[in-house]
Amino acid sequence: MSESMVRVEGLKKYFSTARGLLHAVDDVTMDIEKGHTVGIVGESGCGKSTLGRTIIHLLDKTDGKIFLEGEDVSDVKGKDLKRVREQMQIIFQDPYSSIDPKKSIRDTVKEPLKVSGRYSKSEIEEKTDMLMDLVGIDERLKYAYPHELDGGRRQRVGIARALALDPKFVVCDEPVSALDVSIQAQVLNLLKKLQMDRDLTYMFVTHDMSVVKHISDEICVMYLGQVVEKCPSKELFKMPLHPYTKALLSAIPSIDIDHPNKREILRGELTSPINPKPGCRFAARCKFATEKCLEPQEQQEVSPGHFVRCCRVEELG
Amino acid sequence: MKKHKGQSEFSRFVYQLSKNKMAMIGLVILLIEVLIAIFATQIAPYGYQEIDPTALRQVPSAKHWFGTDEIGRDIFSRVVVGTRYSLSMGIIATAISSVIGIVIGAVAGFAGGWTDNIIMRALDVIQSLPGMLLTIVMSAVLGSGYFNTILALSVGAIPGQARMLRANMLKQRKAEYIEAAYSINCSPARIIFTHLVPNSISANIVGMTMGVAHTIIQAASLSFIGLGVQPPTPDWGAMLSGARAFIRKSPHMVIFPGLAIAVTVLAVNMLGDGIRDALDPKLKK
Numbered sequence: 001m002s003e004s005m006v007r008v009e010g011l012k013k014y015f016s017t018a019r020g021l022l023h024a025v026d027d028v029t030m031d032i033e034k035g036h037t038v039g040i041v042g043e044s045g046c047g048k049s050t051l052g053r054t055i056i057h058l059l060d061k062t063d064g065k066i067f068l069e070g071e072d073v074s075d076v077k078g079k080d081l082k083r084v085r086e087q088m089q090i091i092f093q094d095p096y097s098s099i100d101p102k103k104s105i106r107d108t109v110k111e112p113l114k115v116s117g118r119y120s121k122s123e124i125e126e127k128t129d130m131l132m133d134l135v136g137i138d139e140r141l142k143y144a145y146p147h148e149l150d151g152g153r154r155q156r157v158g159i160a161r162a163l164a165l166d167p168k169f170v171v172c173d174e175p176v177s178a179l180d181v182s183i184q185a186q187v188l189n190l191l192k193k194l195q196m197d198r199d200l201t202y203m204f205v206t207h208d209m210s211v212v213k214h215i216s217d218e219i220c221v222m223y224l225g226q227v228v229e230k231c232p233s234k235e236l237f238k239m240p241l242h243p244y245t246k247a248l249l250s251a252i253p254s255i256d257i258d259h260p261n262k263r264e265i266l267r268g269e270l271t272s273p274i275n276p277k278p279g280c281r282f283a284a285r286c287k288f289a290t291e292k293c294l295e296p297q298e299q300q301e302v303s304p305g306h307f308v309r310c311c312r313v314e315e316l317g
Numbered sequence: 318m319k320k321h322k323g324q325s326e327f328s329r330f331v332y333q334l335s336k337n338k339m340a341m342i343g344l345v346i347l348l349i350e351v352l353i354a355i356f357a358t359q360i361a362p363y364g365y366q367e368i369d370p371t372a373l374r375q376v377p378s379a380k381h382w383f384g385t386d387e388i389g390r391d392i393f394s395r396v397v398v399g400t401r402y403s404l405s406m407g408i409i410a411t412a413i414s415s416v417i418g419i420v421i422g423a424v425a426g427f428a429g430g431w432t433d434n435i436i437m438r439a440l441d442v443i444q445s446l447p448g449m450l451l452t453i454v455m456s457a458v459l460g461s462g463y464f465n466t467i468l469a470l471s472v473g474a475i476p477g478q479a480r481m482l483r484a485n486m487l488k489q490r491k492a493e494y495i496e497a498a499y500s501i502n503c504s505p506a507r508i509i510f511t512h513l514v515p516n517s518i519s520a521n522i523v524g525m526t527m528g529v530a531h532t533i534i535q536a537a538s539l540s541f542i543g544l545g546v547q548p549p550t551p552d553w554g555a556m557l558s559g560a561r562a563f564i565r566k567s568p569h570m571v572i573f574p575g576l577a578i579a580v581t582v583l584a585v586n587m588l589g590d591g592i593r594d595a596l597d598p599k600l601k602k
Contacts (some may be wrong), residue, residue, distance in 0.1 A: 028445065058499060085500060086502065101599070147599050169326075
């Protein structure tokens with residue numbers, strides 16, 4: 001087994017709301033290997049973006065530990081926090097709101113270099129040119145403003161900004177869901193190419209199963225703040241174990257008219273993430289739910305590298 | 318599209334502004350007024366206090382270009398010398414209130430929570446007094462005179478500027494580009510002044526241009542009730558209110574100081590609009 005890039009243990013992120021504590025990320029433990037891409041999937045509001053933002057220290061965690069290349073970076077402050085943030089970057093979902101509309105795109109790409117204080121003026125210019133070239137922004141658009149660009153080009157600007165400080169770990173927070181399908185492929189391929197060239201580790205947050213299949217080595221399925229299943233991506237599509245994963249996969253439209261997917265429709269409402277009960281979060285909508293499911297669930301390794309959080313996984317097979 | 322190759326934001330701004338004809342006209346008018354203010358005593362054909370008892374309320378003529386007022390003073394000379402007071406009071410008071418208001422608004426809008434709450438309630442207290450009353454109280458406390466009047470005039474305009482910036486900043490604060498700025502280690506000061514303020518300030522700039530006009534009129538009201546700059550200082554607003562009684566018989570006494578105010582306000586507005594547009598890359602030509 002290769003080295004771990006990022007490891008989180010029992011990571012929790014709660015938000016206090018008027019109605020109680022919202023468990024956005026609840027007791028997540030996972031390992032992300034160097035050079036791998038881990039896809040995080042789940043429906044809206046299941047805490048996938050919050051998980052990514054908490055790991056890279058954009059949000060303060062409530063509890064748990066975060067390790068970066070074996071170093072405990074859970075409670076870094078000041079200078080160390082800056083150093084850690086430089087190594088863990090993020091690419092945002094919406095390329096329209098993630099770039100300052102009043103700055104030229106060149107200034108946006110340049111900013112992390114300026115702020116880091118590591119480079120001289122001429123080095124900054126040189127590196128900026130290099131970065132814009134790297135993500136494929138035309139020379140003629142060097143001094144353009146965000147509103148003059150389409151979504152795909154803006155997303156490239158966001159990628160250049162994230163890569164400016166040579167991070168090791170990048171959280172891609174639904175980086176293509178706001179783009180046209182034709183542009184999606186371009187951006188995904190760019191991300192893949194950059195990963196190979198620069199030895200990056202990605203955490204790829206998305207709700208698009210076909211995107212995640214294309215790009216991930218491993219997939220994490222989240223449901224209401226918890227990881228319900230984690231395994232290598234091929235295995236997940238072949239042999240999903242958790243009832244929620246099965247339902248999720250059955251929702252992917254099939255292009256084969258002779259063998260259409262039998263879609264499993266989930267009954268019941270999404271349980272509220274505010275002050276949840278201790279048992280399985282999915283129990284209320286799960287057709288296999290029994291008494292046992294109302295007790296806290298442990299994450300178990302059913303086969304090497306395949307983790308499931310369901311007490312009935314053995315019986316259901 | 319022609320690209321401006323200037324490296325800095327500022328040179329791009331100057332370039333954009335210089336291409337805006339209206340803004341340039343406004344700027345030229347203001348510069349001329351500033352020159353008039355500086356060389357007022359050289360330009361004015363008569364002393365602004367000089368009384369000619371033989372020429373009361375005369376209509377404009379070759380001798381008195383703008384006519385004379387009710388005690389025989391040359392209105393042209395008074396308008397010229399008045400540029401010094403009215404223009405500088407309007408601009409300086411607005412500048413003071415805008416800078417203070419913007420800083421307060423930026424702090425409140427960025428910090429949020431308790432800091433925001435305390436600042437906003439303090440501004441509520443100021444705003445709960447009618448603006449004019451506040452200015453009157455301030456100038457009564459500070460005493461009359463040029464600088465005290467400027468201070469009194471600026472206090473009342475602070476809450477408006479602060480609120481405007483805060484409201485726009487609250488909208489911007491949650492945007493993803495601000496989150497991105499955090500992720501690349503921008504300091505709070507950098508986030509406020511290079512990201513949040515530039516994206517929130519356009520309403521304030523329009524507010525400032527209107528503020529100049531408002532302040533000139535308010536200064537006049539102060540003079541009218543005996544506070545603010547004292548007669549015989551030829552403040553435009555004071556001349557206007559002094560001439561009120563003669564508006565039917567000798568309209569020229571009102572027209573010329575009024576025209577001076579109108580031209581100044583127009584010029585400030587044109588320049589202000591130009592500045593706002595030049596700061597917005599979406600509106601560039």
